[in-house]
Amino acid sequence: MSEKEKWPKWIYIIYQEETNPEPKSYTGSAPNRTLLKEALMRTKINADQVIKFTVDEERLSREDIEKTFRSVEKYKKERDEIEKRKKAEEESKNKDKRSRTKS
Numbered sequence: 001m002s003e004k005e006k007w008p009k010w011i012y013i014i015y016q017e018e019t020n021p022e023p024k025s026y027t028g029s030a031p032n033r034t035l036l037k038e039a040l041m042r043t044k045i046n047a048d049q050v051i052k053f054t055v056d057e058e059r060l061s062r063e064d065i066e067k068t069f070r071s072v073e074k075y076k077k078e079r080d081e082i083e084k085r086k087k088a089e090e091e092s093k094n095k096d097k098r099s100r101t102k103s
Contacts, residue, residue, distance in 0.1 A: 007031050014052040015045050023051060037075045040068070 013026045026043050030036035047069035053060045060068065 012054045015049040040072045
């Protein structure tokens with residue numbers, strides 16, 4: 001997806017969970033790339049479960065589906081690392097505040 005593409009994007013996914021023989025579907029939209037990744041993260045769908053994936057009514061190839069979910073996984077890891085860093089910084093600030101009040 002190039003940066004010059006128009007947003008929002010409408011996505012439609014047909015997928016099958018390992019524990020359920022009946023296919024399910026997800027329909028959603030996102031105004032930008034980041035929120036599209038967030039939406040896909042919330043679905044907890046992985047590339048292996050996808051039967052059909054369309055973006056603005058255009059079907060993605062298996063290769064594009066895998067690439068999309070790799071990108072989502074990378075984004076999730078980066079976001080988790082940022083959250084861990086913020087939490088560690090906050091804990092460090094709180095320790096400093098407590099040690100100052102004790103003196």
